[in-house]
Amino acid sequence: xxxxxxxxxxxxxxxxxxxxxxxxxxxxxxxxxxxxxxxxxxxxxxxxxxxxxxxxxxxxxxxxxxxxxxxxxxxxxxxxxxxxxxxxxxxxxxxxxxxxxxxxxxxxxxxxxxxxxxxxxxxxxxxxxxxxxxxxxxxxxxxxxxxxxxxxxxxxxxxxxxxxxxxxxxxxxxxxxxxxxxxxxxxxxxxxxxxxxxxxxxxxxxxxxxxxxxxxxxxxxxxxxxxxxxxxx
Numbered sequence: 001x002x003x004x005x006x007x008x009x010x011x012x013x014x015x016x017x018x019x020x021x022x023x024x025x026x027x028x029x030x031x032x033x034x035x036x037x038x039x040x041x042x043x044x045x046x047x048x049x050x051x052x053x054x055x056x057x058x059x060x061x062x063x064x065x066x067x068x069x070x071x072x073x074x075x076x077x078x079x080x081x082x083x084x085x086x087x088x089x090x091x092x093x094x095x096x097x098x099x100x101x102x103x104x105x106x107x108x109x110x111x112x113x114x115x116x117x118x119x120x121x122x123x124x125x126x127x128x129x130x131x132x133x134x135x136x137x138x139x140x141x142x143x144x145x146x147x148x149x150x151x152x153x154x155x156x157x158x159x160x161x162x163x164x165x166x167x168x169x170x171x172x173x174x175x176x177x178x179x180x181x182x183x184x185x186x187x188x189x190x191x192x193x194x195x196x197x198x199x200x201x202x203x204x205x206x207x208x209x210x211x212x213x214x215x216x217x218x219x220x221x222x223x224x225x226x227x228x229x230x231x232x233x
Contacts, residue, residue: 003029003095004187005086005112007164008180009105010120011154013132015170017050019120020099022177027184031094033085036062039077042139052082069111072103075149079104095188102160109163116187118180119164119212123171124225128154155226161219166210169218182206 010016024032036052038059047053054062059078063071071080081098089096098108109115122128132150136142161167166183170176186207189200208214220230 003089003093004191005108005115006030006095006097006184006187007105007108007115007117008097008099008120009102009117009157009164010170011122011128011157012150013128013135013154014120014122015131015173015176016099016120018173019168019170019176019180020097022173023097023180023184026177026181029094030097030184031085031089031092032097032099033081033089035079035081035099036068037077037079039079070100070104070107072101072107074101074103075146075153081108095184102157102163106160106163116166116183117164118166118168118183118210119161120168120170120176121158121161121219121222122154123169123222125151125154127171155228158223158226159228161231162212164212166207167212167215167219168210169222179206179210183210 008016008020020032024030034048034050034052036054036059038054038056041047041051041053045051056078059071059080062068062080062082067082067084068080069083069086071078073079079101081100081104085096085098098104100108105117109117122131129147129151132147133142136147168176168179182203185200185203189204216231223230
């Protein structure tokens, strides 16, 4: 692949979609892979923008034809990344961003270990629950069972944070966006070294602070809030 493959994962309701949207508006040369899903569109979602929406039968046909780089079943719906996303990014000379869950991220890392993986965490279970409720209200209904299921799954997904190169805690949106953009800039500088400037040094420092191996101080309160062992244990 000509460019860099970025993987971003997060529990449902962590604000990942908003982060990705803002990153794409700020950073050039970053192609976004639109995933395929069998779930129904939510709210104002449009075909080809948030997802490619398809039937279970068509999705399963594509699986059999080995048309996906990764795929997984989440909450009863299939999600997958088409292999063509990689070839299109390569042809366009761009970096590629995959917005996928922990199952899919594991599959991609197994095939492309050089990928840069980023995990986005909510700051507390209470904040996550509030975001999930607000999203449910915006979609027209609040299903307590679904919210609880997503909260339970969030804890399980967060347990996988050590598999990711970088960790973001999305408590202040503008800061999280700045960190995400810094990670992209720092990885581009690392893969394609050029002239070092004060700004590139600042971005590299900001990105390094998000390294999973260096983020214990930021991570520990979040892990404890979700009932998990601190990162430095």
